[in-house]
Amino acid sequence: MINIQNYVRAKSLEEAYTLNQKKSTRILGGMLWLKMAGNTVGTAVDLGGLGLDTIEESEEDFRLGTMATLRAFERHPGLAAYTGGAAGRAVQDIVGVQFRNMATVGGSVWGRFGFSDLLTLLLSMDTRVELYKGGLVPLEEFAARPYDRDLLVRVHIRKTPGRFAYRAMRIQRTDLPVLTCAMSRLGGEYRLAVGARPGRAVLLRDEEGLLAGGITPDSAAAFAAWAGRSVPTGSNARGSAGYRTHLVEVLTRRNALELGGLAQ
Structure with missing residues (x-):
């Protein structure tokens, strides 16, 4: 304690x-x-007295205060509409409602925990973090940084037109995830974020153009196989590296099919 x-x-x-x-x-x-x-x-x-517990929405973006709760993120109607429900699905299995009423956006993002569903989803979006001294930093860059003594003030999500899909594998509901997987199409770019590898989430793009001609069952399978080869995985009590690599392929393929309107 x-x-x-x-x-x-x-x-x-x-x-x-x-x-x-x-x-x-x-x-x-x-x-x-x-x-x-x-x-x-x-x-x-x-930081509870500094007014950083709100989620603000404008025509251009969402601004999540560092003290905003995961429950507020889960239930925000604007985020639900923008992500097609992916925002709520990404956090709905984090322990329980009582936990999400207390857990903060800032705690999860600053912690850069390997098991963070939220970090995985946010990496698939057009996201920046606002640091007190460091200013606005792309989340992709921030997620790879070592810890320092700056303060996380807000998380900014631009409303870049896109579609989003999120899936995670848990041994049982409310448990920590074995693997997390978020995929998006922002403009003409496909982004894939994979976390609980068991390391912190990483972001990949369709560097080989496997989805350039659109999403079909074959292109989704090819992209998923490439993701399985590209995402480093490891073993812990929840699963082996080999099992996680298998999950990368399965969850990526399902997310891709959902983005392409082909999910069954």
Whole structure:
């Protein structure tokens, strides 16, 4: 269990940033994973009073505050309409409603957890993160970075016209995923994000043009086979590397068929 020596409810992002420059400081999200850590935290900084718990929608984008909950993301009507329901499907099996009422967007994205359904979905979208000092950074770049002492303020999702599909494999519902898979067509570009490999999610594009002529059962199978060869996988208690590679192919093919209107 975590041991917190000093708690501060930040009055500004500058105060939170300054406090966070010490290695013994931790920024609090929903406290659902952090509370299980076995270390001592010198200062725990709460961003809950800074108005960052909302999801704002404009004609151009969605702006997700770092303290917005996964439940708010799941139930947001604008995100549901834009993604064709994929937003809700991506997070609906994360533990339970009570958990999602507390877990935050910022905690999941900043943590870059290998098992993050949310990170996988967001990578398939036109997403940037807003850092307090670092400004706007493409999520693809941010997801590959090492951790630093900056603050995640918001997640920006551009409303680039597209279609989205999401699937994950779990041993049982509400368990951590064995593999997560999101696929999109943004404009003329196909994007595939795969997470729970068991490492953090990675993003691939149709570099070989396998879907350039459109999605058919054959092109979907060819793209899925290429994805299986391209996505590095590993083994842990939930599954072997070989099983995960098989899942990459199966989930990618099903997502591709859905995007092509061919899902059965």
